[in-house]
Amino acid sequence: MCAKKVTVLGSTGSIGTQALDVIEKNGYEVVGLSANSSVLELENQVRRFRPPFACMVDERAARALRDALRDTDTKVLAGVDGLCELAAREEADVVLNSVVGMVGLRPTLAAIGAGKPVALANKETLVAGGKLVTEAARAKRVPILPVDSEHSAIFQCLQDRHSARALKKVILTASGGPFFGRGREELEKVSIEDALNHPNWSMGAKITVDSATLMNKGLELIEAAWLFDKTPDEIEIVVHRESVIHSLVEFDDHSVLAQLGVPDMRIPIQYALTYPERLPSPVKELSLTNYPTLHFAKPDIETFTCLKTCIEAARRGGLAPCAISGANEEAVALFLDGKIGFLEIGELVRGAMNTVPRADVYSLEDVLQTDAQARAYVRAQAR
Template sequence: MPLRLSLLGSTGSIGTQALEVAEQLNRTGTFPVEIAVLAARSNVQLLEQQARRLSPQAVALFEPAAARDFRQRTRDLDITVLEGPEGLCEAAAWEGADTTLNAVVGMVGLRPTMAAIKAKKTLALANKETLVAGGSLVIEAARQNGVKILPVDSEHSAIFQCLQGSPEERAVKRLILTASGGPFFGWEKERLQAVTPEQALCHPNWDMGAKITIDCATMMNKGLEVIEAAWLFHMPVERIGVVVHRESIVHSMVEFADNAVIAQMGAPDMRLPIQYALTYPQRLESPSGALDLPALGKLTFFEPDRERFPCLNLCIKAMERGGLVPAAANGANEAAVQLFLEKKIGFMDIPRLVQAAADSQPAVQAAKVEDVLEADRMARSRVLELAGSL
């Protein structure tokens, strides 16, 4: 029986690569994948191409105007068209799917994640904001519904793979996330003040969307991943380390009680962790290239520069304070990154604005999703208010 997939964010970087993986698996016949639902924000042209090629039961478009356009373009297709936030949630919980891959970017992914969990879908999670902002609610909902969360991010997939066969939780001493260091590794703080969006969007190793690429440049992405790892693997942040690994070959490591360290290695290709999440626990032929260690020659590791890239520590401190503080930090970062991309603030203004928004958020616990969304809204509002005076 094929895996029936609802793919949220099908027109983005993770989504398009997930479709490559699915189509490769179907070609080989080793692990058939049926695309039940495709969902996107507004890229009607690409979504139409995907729908005509893959014949899903339904598509969802977050922007209502895009949904109307899609209906017009595909009047010859027998396909259900969903729209808006409710449509995205309906896609996540689609009855004709058994697995939901959430690859949307940003806080918009939280409600669909909860919808998929409540519908008892296996959840392949690439939307890190889901756990950063609403971790306690998501993990508890997954526990209550018996839902398995399979990480798609390369770092969390690496840890998940390293933990296979671990005898018990007590055996794990520390998780070690690797970071590429982004395009500004080794830059002086004065030089960072003048960074442009064009420079920040040139990642040395990975091809990703704009928001996550900027997050890698500020090292906010690694801070968010520390928070995500704490929730996914039930690990306090003080037992999660970060090292800069410029080659992006070691994707993360686990240190055990006997001081043995197990690392997961591979080419910097997101198709590998995507496929592992879809086919787990099987390992099958992959479109990702083989690793040629002699050609690499050497692998290097450095301490992250927490002074020049303060976003990493901001996230760790937000998680230590707990409650809704990580949600505020995440929302503030999304707003600040958008302002930077629009050239309305400078590169080093991003951590300043995140810090201010996080500091203004009381460390109260979230009782419901609406609490998380309100903390997010207030943080964004605070960023816009402060940015006007920079």
């Protein structure tokens, strides 16, 4: 059997680097790599995996990478257009999109348009453009393979088509982040370092802050609605501190199935890349005796207002999820720059959602415009 050929978008981030670990262990071939601006890291990856194509989204970084790789045969693409070209290259059997942020939407559509299966770790793709992406995937008969541990867990529980038809409810588990159990007064003075101190997972800064605000779980609810054709009211969120049960499904007969494993992203990454096969894993086995007690609780949506706003945006539909996604991305960047407080993230996200008119029919241009307007709103309010 020929080795699978993989393009990894966002290869220098947390998911991207773990994906390369999985790819190397399985003997797969890397045919494309991309990063935003991390020239040295991407150069090292190119020299390690020798893909025919690489892309830097930042134009200046692309020029620097071209200079650094003059002694190689790798062609360096640039900008979002270059990212889309890389995603659509014919060499790839599967495109793993682990780009962070709204920039991931267009390359996802480009890969689908080229008939490529997409292993999806970019939340904004489905949050902002879920209708566009799922319709395109159906038209091209291209699978969207979830990489997030929660959506992968649900996906794995639904491999039997009879079970998929009987799906009643999706149950998303949440770690609760570093501030579980705290009230709003305690969150007033949260520092950047506090927000980046996740109890279970090692992730990039933006996603780690999203976990602290529970925005991450709200975005995952919207993703799950698109991936598994469920309404927001058919998706339940449960805080599970140990992150051993990655998510569950409930069927019409009230049977519940769960997928368990140690909290290591290489499990869902590998399943997305090897699907429908399962291969030996680089991850250690789960020993239930190491977790003699598992805890569950309801999320506090009055304290963690980002989650409450996401649920409301999912119910509104249209461009509301796009607005909260763009607003959150901008607000988290301001928080990480020390320009706003932790609780202001949620306030700005809700404010941006309330500026969006209802629109059941929308285009890619509408999505990009709504995203830009939401970001502008956040910047204006934060001055």
